[in-house]
Amino acid sequence: MSNRELLTIVLAAGKGTRMKSDVPKVLHAVAGRSMLGHVLALAEAAGPSRLAVVIGPGMDNVRAATLKAAPSAGVFMQEAQQGTADAVLAAREAIAGHDGDVIVLYADTPLIESDTVVRLRQALDGGAAVAVLGFEAIDPTGYGRLITSAAGELLAIREEKDATAEERAIRLCNSGVMAFRGAGLLERLQRIGNSNAKGEYYLTDIVELARADGLKSVAVACSEDEVLGVNARDQLAAAEAIFQQRARSRAMANGATLIAPGTVWFSHDTVLGRDVIIEPNVFFGPGVVVEDGAEIKANSHLEGAHVGPGARIGPFARLRPGARLGRDVHIGNFVELKAMEMGDGAKANHLAYLGDGSVGAGANIGAGTIFCNYDGFFKHKTEVGPGAFVGSNSSLVAPVKIGAGAYIGSGSVITKDVAADALALERATQDERPGWAAKFRQMMQRRKAKAG
Ligand code: UD1
Numbered sequence: 001m002s003n004r005e006l007l008t009i010v011l012a013a014g015k016g017t018r019m020k021s022d023v024p025k026v027l028h029a030v031a032g033r034s035m036l037g038h039v040l041a042l043a044e045a046a047g048p049s050r051l052a053v054v055i056g057p058g059m060d061n062v063r064a065a066t067l068k069a070a071p072s073a074g075v076f077m078q079e080a081q082q083g084t085a086d087a088v089l090a091a092r093e094a095i096a097g098h099d100g101d102v103i104v105l106y107a108d109t110p111l112i113e114s115d116t117v118v119r120l121r122q123a124l125d126g127g128a129a130v131a132v133l134g135f136e137a138i139d140p141t142g143y144g145r146l147i148t149s150a151a152g153e154l155l156a157i158r159e160e161k162d163a164t165a166e167e168r169a170i171r172l173c174n175s176g177v178m179a180f181r182g183a184g185l186l187e188r189l190q191r192i193g194n195s196n197a198k199g200e201y202y203l204t205d206i207v208e209l210a211r212a213d214g215l216k217s218v219a220v221a222c223s224e225d226e227v228l229g230v231n232a233r234d235q236l237a238a239a240e241a242i243f244q245q246r247a248r249s250r251a252m253a254n255g256a257t258l259i260a261p262g263t264v265w266f267s268h269d270t271v272l273g274r275d276v277i278i279e280p281n282v283f284f285g286p287g288v289v290v291e292d293g294a295e296i297k298a299n300s301h302l303e304g305a306h307v308g309p310g311a312r313i314g315p316f317a318r319l320r321p322g323a324r325l326g327r328d329v330h331i332g333n334f335v336e337l338k339a340m341e342m343g344d345g346a347k348a349n350h351l352a353y354l355g356d357g358s359v360g361a362g363a364n365i366g367a368g369t370i371f372c373n374y375d376g377f378f379k380h381k382t383e384v385g386p387g388a389f390v391g392s393n394s395s396l397v398a399p400v401k402i403g404a405g406a407y408i409g410s411g412s413v414i415t416k417d418v419a420a421d422a423l424a425l426e427r428a429t430q431d432e433r434p435g436w437a438a439k440f441r442q443m444m445q446r447r448k449a450k451a452g
């Protein structure tokens with residue numbers, strides 16, 4: 001592809017009234033990442049470019065989210081919403097200093113793939129001054145229609161409200177995504193007027209203006225799914241569903257087994273190795289890596305966790321941020337891990353909370369073990385050495401260290417460090433009274449008989 005420089009302009013100034021939300025529309029999430037985040041990632045994946053993001057008044061959180069994801073982005077303010085051309089012109093300064101290609105993306109259209117943007121730019125290589133991403137709409141209502149010549153040239157884009165009945169019958173629609181050659185672009189944008197049904201400055205008018213200047217425009221097609229725009233919560237859910245569908249297919253194509261794909265929920269960044277098996281009803285929050293051959297059993301919830309090769313997680317396990325599990329670790333039902341290092345082959349098979357600590361290779365954590373990591377003010381560390389055995393129902397009160405190979409007797413409350421290979425017990429000595437129970441029963445039965 002060309003080595004012309006690229007400026008990507010992301011439009012995010014829309015109020016998103018139909019979301020009925022205190023949060024700006026573009027900060028609502030799909031697969032654990034804001035729609036804005038998806039679009040900024042798309043801009044990055046489509047090739048190195050300068051970024052300009054257009055926001056509306058009062059959108060400080062959108063500005064902050066932009067600069068967090070893309071610190072070098074320029075953020076521009078569109079004072080009043082006067083249409084898509086006016087929005088692009090808010091970034092006038094960025095366009096003026098740039099003579100390469102310009103791409104316009106909408107921040108509320110999060111599912112476009114980077115290949116599609118690359119194809120759009122390739123259309124510019126082919127000599128077009130404007131390339132518009134179009135799609136065949138099942139229901140074209142509300143979209144701008146792409147008017148093409150028999151030879152495939154894009155002649156004009158007609159907004160629904162300005163279209164004739166004949167033009168409305170066209171099903172090829174404008175997705176809103178467009179690419180431009182930079183030469184003369186700013187000047188043409190400034191010539192766009194607002195004498196139309198909405199009284200807005202339509203970016204789509206650029207096609208006819210370019211044509212009047214003797215320049216060619218083309219339409220590049222993609223699937224309708226890819227250009228789904230989110231205006232309300234039902235469309236947010238639809239975008240999520242499409243994203244998940246893709247993520248499940250990709251996971252399986254890369255060699256993971258999903259027993260019931262429709263019940264597994266991925267984050268935008270989930271990484272699965274080969275021969276990973278995911279049972280039904282598993283949820284991945286952001287930041288999870290599962291290495292080759294690991295098995296995630298039913299009803300588990302993972303977030304910010306690294307699962308080593310061959311590990312077995314769940315059913316009903318919860319891995320929270322900072323859980324780092326080595327090879328062949330076993331985490332069983334109702335076990336919660338947070339900020340925990342688990343060495344190779346370590347096990348915690350039932351009913352435990354392990355947080356802010358480490359468990360060495362091959363150590364065994366018994367059922368009901370609690371790492372008491374929080375004193376109400378501070379968090380403290382618990383370290384269990386390799387090969388140690390922590391008996392069931394033990395409380396390890398942090399900060400505390402259990403040496404390698406040590407044994408902790410069941411039911412102990414451990415508040416002091418335990419040396420390697422020692423046995424630590426913290427419980428009253430067992431007191432056994434022979435025959436007591438039998439005598440007790442006789443006495444009580446007599447008492448009951450007397451009472452009638
Ligand atoms: C626009 C297109 C239409 C296309 C449709 C696809 C125009 C004139 N029309 O119509 O051809 O089929 O998108 O969804 O371009 N925005 C601003 N500032 C504004 C106006 C819009 O930032 O002043 C942003 C919005 O936040 C949104 C995007 O631009 O992300 C599109 O705006 P919207 O009002 O939804 O355009 P449509 O009328 O749907």
Ligand code: CA
Binds near residue numbers: 229231
């Ligand atoms: Ca729209």
